[in-house]
């Protein structure tokens with residue numbers, strides 16, 4: 001079944017929408033729009049009465065919610081209706097945000113046992129928490145922000161690849177549609193997560209004639225005919241919008 005992504009201009013490029021119960025990797029450089037993509041995906045689900053869960057490992061839910069208050073989509077309304085849930089599974093210890101957001105339903109009991117604040121959570125511990133929330137709250141749309149903030153065994157490439165593949169395989173069995181966010185580094189090397197995911201989208205930002213240009217590219221979308229070209233990506237008060245004109249990363253002169 002295809003479901004609307006919530007990203008203006010995307011569904012018409014991918015035969016009507018994302019295939020449900022699959023895992024999509026959204027990769028991008030800092031500030032490229034990864035969090036915005038994830039939230040728009042959950043807002044779309046909430047509009048259709050689905051329950052969405054935003055798993056954050058980097059930033060506090062409070063900061064994310066505050067940052068998105070300037071957009072036209074009414075995130076707070078969906079939070080109050082318990083259609084969008086946030087779970088903080090990162091290593092930070094600032095769980096006091098619950099007091100400030102007393103009208104906002106937020107999962108996450110702050111019981112993570114990390115040795116120090118800087119310890120990143122392991123994929124196994126993150127998955128365990130996700131699985132509990134997904135089952136308990138009947139979550140159908142899931143966003144994980146981000147894969148890059150998890151503690152994989154970086155010292156051994158083969159072990160790291162196995163861990164990433166196992167994590168994505170487990171997500172595929174959860175029964176919800178997952179948007180997995182990741183940092184983009186080294187565009188020339190294809191990463192394990194790109195092979196393992198059902199679909200891969202890259203949010204590019206690059207300098208052209210001293211100006212920062214944003215672009216969108218579908219690298220892979222299993223079972224779907226799609227363009228692979230770079231397309232213009234813009235932010236507006238309604239969030240991310242894909243313009244279907246092709247753009248080039250080359251300098252204009």
Ligand SMILES: Nc1ncnc2c1ncn2[C@@H]1O[C@H](COP(=O)(O)OP(=O)(O)OP(=O)(O)O)[C@@H](O)[C@H]1O
Pocket residue numbers: 028029030031032033034035036037070071235236237
């Ligand atoms: N209301 C708005 N209207 C237009 N653009 C905005 C608005 N709010 C934020 N932005 C743009 O969105 C960018 C941040 O987007 P987002 O947080 O989704 O990126 P990200 O890829 O998740 O970043 P990070 O790597 O820091 O996690 C800002 O740098 C700004 O350029």
Ligand SMILES: [Mg+2]
Pocket residue numbers: 034035036145
């Ligand atoms: Mg982000």
